[in-house]
């Protein structure tokens with residue numbers, strides 16, 4: 001069991017790793033890796049689709065028109081970006097904002113799973129089809145699932161998964177915005193439920209009796225990652 005401070009440090013290391021990622025061809029066309037930002041110990045995580053042009057330029061998630069709507073909706077429920085963790089299925093922008101390709105999702109999903117493991121949210125709001133399908137492991141679309149909370153085991157932990165329409169889809173369609181807003185306004189009550197019951201823990205292994213521990217990452221790398229993380233608003 002690691003402390004919040006340890007998990008935050010590991011998240012910074014993961015950011016350092018992701019910022020040099022060449023796992024899929026998107027590294028050739030990206031300007032900046034958009035790792036994610038917000039509170040590294042947040043109860044609530046939002047997972048969008050992929051960075052767009054503004055995000056690619058600034059290295060931060062949801063900074064365009066869809067992000068402004070997300071900020072407004074967060075404000076309506078008494079939350080700010082500093083309270084939540086926001087990231088995407090893909091950490092690099094697909095050219096011309098095309099849909100993510102399966103190979104890109106597969107190459108990138110390790111980062112998302114590690115983020116979930118390190119932030120340890122009790123609740124994850126998936127925004128739109130791509131994150132909903134990925135985290136549910138099912139092809140059911142967002143129009144059937146939005147606003148229906150369910151408990152899902154993701155990695156070692158159970159989380160409350162709460163699919164929502166993507167804010168970009170709500171920008172131009174009044175009925176989608178209405179549905180997104182109504183679903184969003186249920187978030188505080190769902191958060192009040194607290195963490196869902198956790199799956200039975202595997203019996204823990206006896207502690208290693210060694211002073212050697214694990215090798216420390218190179219210190220320049222850590223500093224580089226933490227400076228970048230500070231710029232990113234990683235609280």
Ligand code: URA
Pocket residue numbers: 048049050051052055060061062063064066067088168
């Ligand atoms: N749309 C997304 O899914 N993510 C962003 O970061 C911005 C727009």
